[in-house]
Amino acid sequence: MKICFFCQIWGTGGIESFLLNMLEHMDRSDLKIDIVVEKKISDLYLSRVEAMGLRLKVLSGSTRKLCENLAAFQALMLEQEYDIVYLNIYQALSMLYARAAKLAGVPVRIAHAHGSGLRPSTTRQLKLFLHQVSKNIFSRYITQFWACSGKAADFMFPKGINYRFIPDGIIIDQFIFNSAIREKMRLELGLQNCYVMGNVGRLSSEKNQAFLLDILVFLKEKCPEAVLLLVGEGEERVRLEERAKRLGLSDKVLFYGVSENVPHLLWAMDVLVISSFVEGFGIVAIEAQAAGLPVLCSLGVPPEAGPTDLVEFLSLDAGAEVWADHIRAGQGAVRIETAEILKCAGFDIVSTAKIVRSLFTTGESI
Known part of the structure; x- marks a missing residue:
């Protein structure tokens, strides 16, 4: 089974730490996993990626080149023929990657919500408008909805959507x-x-x-x-x-x-x-x-x-x-x-890894 893990930025943040901890405690013997990002801002975790035999692919190298990133992403989906795209996202506009994956024939498209709001900025109102529009339009391309909290689910997904709570497990x-x-x-x-x-x-x-x-x-x-x-x-x-x-x-x-x-x-x-x-x-x-x-x-x-x-x-x-x-x-x-x-309470990374692997391989949690 081939799985694409996507996140917008690869650095030293909570998503990166969570994904690596989970993968290090997951049975990956029958899984081929690539990590795909728009931009890499730190090499701190690269040794852990390489130690697991994973590949880290960078799209345009910028978070500001959405069209270029989407085109490169769709081309990669067609080339690699992934079974699953697993989107780790902070904002609903990133669900556009699920659309690109669907057009490339990827059957399972998971959105895992990690954010519950937008950072303060002069363009925050415009970004919030785009976010609201995006979550109502692009969520149609998602086949499974996951969230790290109720706040994250409420922020990222349309009202009433059925989502799975995935605990952010730690070692x-x-x-x-x-x-x-x-x-x-x-x-x-x-x-x-x-x-x-x-x-x-x-x-x-x-x-x-x-x-x-x-x-x-x-x-x-x-x-x-x-x-x-x-x-x-x-x-x-x-x-x-x-x-x-x-x-x-x-x-x-x-x-x-x-x-x-x-x-x-x-x-x-x-x-x-x-x-x-x-x-x-x-x-x-x-x-x-x-x-x-x-x-x-x-x-x-x-x-x-x-x-x-x-x-x-x-x-x-x-x-x-x-x-x-x-x-x-x-x-x-x-x-x-x-x-x-x-x-x-479910915050052991071993438990989280088993749940996520089961969802990847069977579509059902253990």
């Missing part, structure tokens, strides 16, 4: 807390005497890390040892660095960059804060819970991301000072073991 045992490594990491980072508020994700407008700087202003007033650890890269980094300098926080914010060692960084933190305007799911929230780490999330994060008591949801409208108060109230929390809770 749970990889995240189980290790106090010795925590101390080692904090020493290496120079954070051994600090209260570490952390965030893991792309530095971008929709992730709203600027709000974390506002929280830190209030937090450090009553907790002078508070610092912010940002793990990730993105287009907002320079603006965030400038904002931190203006707020007098330059010595309180550590821009770590991207890392494949997220478990150790979560162990080094005292609280994970997710202030996103929108999240399709927020897989790092599950990773943090597996690490026994308290998590404070905005309402942009779907409720499915909080299966344990470690997670608290709070509106961004409450303001940075209230967020700081909630963080302070959780200081000194003891790490708790959540592995079995998360496995029972």
